[in-house]
Structures are given as structure tokens and as C-alpha cells.
Amino acid sequence: MKTNKIFFFLLIFSIKLFSQQSIVKVEGVIIDSGKTTIPYAAIGIVSKSIGTSSNDDGEFSLKLSKENLTDSLTVSSIGFKSFKIKVQDYINQKEKTIIIQEDVVSLGEITLIKPDYYVKKALKNIKKTSLNSQHQLSILYRRFSTENNTPRFLVEHYLNVIDRGLTIPEFEEIEVLEGRKSVDYRYVKEKQPFHAIEMVAKQNPLRGDFYASDYDWKVTGESSYDGEDLIIVEGENKEVPTSWVRLYIGIETFGIYKFEKSHNQAVYIYKKDKEGKLYLSYHNREWKSQELISPYLKGLLKLNSNKIDLSYRHEAVVLGIETDWKKINVKTNARIRTDMGDFKVPYDPIFWENLSIPPDSKFYIKNKKELEAIFGVPLKTQYKAVN
Template sequence: MVYITHAQNDNIFNTILKNLFPLLIITLFFLTPTIGQSQEGKVEIDGIILDETNFPVPYAAVGIVEKYLGTSSTEDGEFSMLVTKSELQDSLSISCLGYNTIKIKVEDYLNQEEKKIVLVESVFEMDEIKLLNPLEYVLNAQKRLKENTISTPPHKIEMLYRRAATEGGRSKFLVENYIKIRDRGPAYPLGVVEVAEARKSADYRIWKRVQWTHSINHMANGNPLRPSEKQPNLKKFTWKKIGDSSYEGEDVLILEGTGKKQWNKIKLYIGIDTYSVYRIEKQKALYIYQKHQNGKLYLSYYANEWAFKEI
């Protein structure tokens, strides 16, 4: 379970980060589920989000936007969040790139026999406008990153980071970190990171592979839009339009950039009107952004894989 809390007055986010770490393939998930405070007197809302063909819809935003409550569906389309009894009369909003946003009263959803939500794919016809060169959309998205994302004032991110490993089908070790980060969003380098608490299983001492840096840094430095020593020069990529989509009424272009090496590819999902970046795909890394109540975007889902040779 992942929790994220937002306080309107001080822009504080409390996030739990789950990291699944197999022996040869590492998968890191960054989710933005429940936004709340104490769990006492809470009611759990859970279920699955499907499309019209009964396939799971991953990375959908689910929440009560007006109350700073929200979560994201997993890769399997499942979601879970906590609300208070006073919020049962509020509307639950479900949105996802490429689908129509729907709203349903929380109490009505809880009364449903089947706890599922079916999203309808958005049918849109892009207006007959003259599109810019793909590179111009990328550069405009970079220029408006501060404007389109939660960036100032600085906010605090609190994460519960879990990493587990298996070898030969057997559990190897478990590591948990409680992490605090002072951050200003993707328009700025990653802020100060503090591992406030840590614990590990007894068999951790036999783990042979040593990381030279924390995986949180991989999450930040791997984002092609966030300033870092490893940030690619997107001007030198060859960009082309490979598809269309939509998000909450805005037409979205799917652009693919290729670096000097053919395997170095980046996909950006950019809004035509706002130049907001709703999704980033870089090799096996995936970043999903969703809208906050104030209209600005924040990272709601992150996943990545690393493949290692056996030692």
C-alpha cells in the first residue's frame, strides 16, 4: 500500500514507495495512492478499473480531487484508498490517458455489488490545426515544466521504500527505508535525501551485489526532463509523431525521439494546448503524471527494470 498526503497550506506530500527487487530484474514502483491522515475511522475503497473489452486499465488516477485524496491503479488495474465517513457523499473521479473521465458518488460505488469501474475509450478528432515540428513540442514542454508541474514552494516527500530479492525461486532478503526528500518537482534537480530509518532481514549480509547509490537517485536521474548530470540533450534526438491520445479534454501527441544510438529511445505524451507531459517512456522506465486539484501535474507512478548477470 502506498500513501500520499497533501496539505494545501504547506505543500507537503507523504508518499510510500514500493520497490520490488528480483535477483536479475529489478522493478521499482512509485505510486500515489491514498491521500489522508490518520487511518482511524476510515472506510476503504478498493476495486479494479477495466476498459470496455474487460482488460485492466493501469495507471488510472482515482480520487476525490476537491479533498486532496487520490490514488493510482496498479499495472493490473487494481486500486485501494481510504476515505472518512464524511466523504461518502463526495464524488469519486477516475481519469486516464486515452479514456473519458467519469465520476460517481463514493457511497454509490461502495453499494455496487461488483467493485469495478469501466472506462470508455475517448473518441476524438484532432482539430484541423497546423501542428508544430515535433521537436518544438518537446522544447516547449521543457520550457513550461515549472509552470505545468508542482514545483514551488519546496515540498516534502516521505517514502517507505521496500526492496526484496529472490534467487532460484527463494526469498533472498528484504530491505526497508523510511526516506524524506525536500523536492521542487521535475523542473529542478532532486533535493536533499535523508534515510531517516532503515531495517533489513538477517540474510541481507549474504547479498553479494552492492549498489553505489540509492534507487531514488535512479528515479530522478533517469527522468529525461529533470536536470541532472545524466540528462540527455533532447535537441539532438530525432523526433517524430507516432500517435494521438487525449487526457481530460486535451488532445495529446505521442512523440518518439531517437538518439545517436538506435536503442536510445524516449517517448513523450505531450498536450497540444498546454505542452504538459503526461507520460514518459525511456527504455524500460515509465513515468506517469496526473493532475492535482490545483491543475498542476505530479508524478503518480514510476516503474523501471534493470537486468543483471548472475554473479
């Protein structure tokens, strides 16, 4: 029996060691020629559908296999020329920085065309410009819950969704594979009766009844992406002037590379697959509300109001895409009316250590410190205790 245990231990140790040796960690920072960091740039091996995004400090981290050393690493960001470098050449660099050059655009007479023309054309061409066949997205999804502008609960899920693109109002299937969460320090335990990933699709106007005629449009700028000139147009809702949307549209293809809206301050960023079709790369939004509280809580929290400010800060980073239907395998387990904080999912620390995710953003670091400071307990310790 003792011999069997020793053999089993050595086997597990060997497998883990082999796995660690076969992983190549590629990390660094994306900057422009003026040494300004570039946030939310797309970094990856396009031909292998491997990728990530830089954080708000321009930092990125990507875990590859040794088989990828001869592949090309591509960096793309709105307003800059795309950059390519062989993975091995980048690893050999002393300075782990990638400098991308600004792409100067002068649209001239093109901008004299009525801006709503570009919006209408882009909406009409969504089927042609975006990936609308069945595909699987692997997503890191984070949600911070805040009360009185203080973070009090964090939930992170790694999940797969089946998406059919912008012509379909919601994700077809959703499967949560891994998860972890902090200790729940909330006083007002606001719940969402669904998994928050659903709203990434459902609250995207491009997937629903979005009409150019509902807005007054104006050109607010020009840019580029991956060699194509972009026009930036902003629309003010005719009935609700405080409601606005902003689109970054390709002049040649009429593809929508980025979409922003005032509601929840939401941002959607898209990038090209190996066939040149656009798919979701990054998303964030913040939902805010207020809740009535008891006199006891008002005194405990030292508030002047009978209401407390609440918010959910969401972030979704697409880490991979699969378009081969033979390799797509998503078994829905998230179509239940359960808040993602209550979702029963296994916690595997080894999985999270090996997951290729962007370095912590300023927002994440700030909220993490505040969560840990409440009782002086590190997040890793909280994960072990709670999950």
C-alpha cells in the first residue's frame, strides 16, 4: 500500500512538472512611441485562435506551449498599426515591451458624407463583417459588488458560451467550468436572478432593435484598426438626449470594431479571427442603483441618507475562440435563476494558477486591496475558506 502511494505521488509530481516545463509564459507591456501604455489591446496568435487583452496599464500575460515558439504574436489596437513578432524573438528580447506605432488617419472628404450613412451601412452589413456562424468563446468573467462605493464581494468564473454573433439576441449555451469568490462582506445582499454573463449579449443594442433613425449623429473622430481606416460617430437619442452611443466603423468593410453606450457605461471591443470576421474580445460595464436601509444600518455605516449606493462592476475577457463544430462542447448549466455569487462551481487553485489571464488592472488591484483590508485576510485565503 505504501509503495502504491509513493508511486502515485511520483506520477502526479511528474505530470505536474512536465506540464509546467511545457508552458511558456509570455508577458510584457504595450506602449506607443511616446511610451504611453495602451489599454485593452488585443494580443495573440490569430492563426491558432489564442489571445488575450492588455489591462488598463497596457500589461499583458499569455501562457503558450513550446509548440507556439515559431508562431507570430500579433498586437492590434484601435488607432495603431498592427504589430507582429515571432514568439521566440519576443522572448529573446531584453526589454519586455512592444512599441506600436500610431496610425495617422486623415479621412478628408469622406467625413462630409452624412454620418448616419455609415451607421445604417454598418448595421446592414453585420452579417458580412462579424462572425455569425456557431462559435465557442472561452471567457474570464468578473463581478465586483460594491456598497457605499466600497468593494465587498468578488466572483470570478471561467466559462464557455456558444455564440452565433450579433444577429442573435443572446448566447445560445452557457457552461460555467471553474469559479472562485471572496468572503461576502455585504450588508445589503443584492441578487441578480440570472447569471450576469447573459447580460453581455442581452444588453448589447447591436443584437436587438437598434435603429440609426432613433439618434442624431455626428462625426467625433477618426482612427484605424488593423490597416483599415475608421470613422467614429456618436449618436444622441432623440427622445432621451442624455442617452448616447458611440461606434467605431470601418470605412471599407463597415465593420463595427468598438461600441460604447451611456447606459451602464458599457464598452464592447471586437477583433478579427483568422478569416477576418469580427467577434467579441473585451467587455465591461457598471450597473448602479440605490437601496433603502434600516436606521440601524444607517448608523452602522455612518450615512447621512436613508439610501445606500450599490453597484456591480462587470468585466469579461475573451481568452479563446473555437469555430470547429467538432471541437465545440458546451453543456448548459447556467440557465437557472441563480445569482452568479450563489452558483455552485468547484474551486481548483491549480487551474487558476495556470490560466492565461491579463495582469491585474488598476481597478482590480484597488478593489482587491480593499477587500483584503476589511478583515486583513488575503484573497487566496478567502478562496480556500469560502469555495
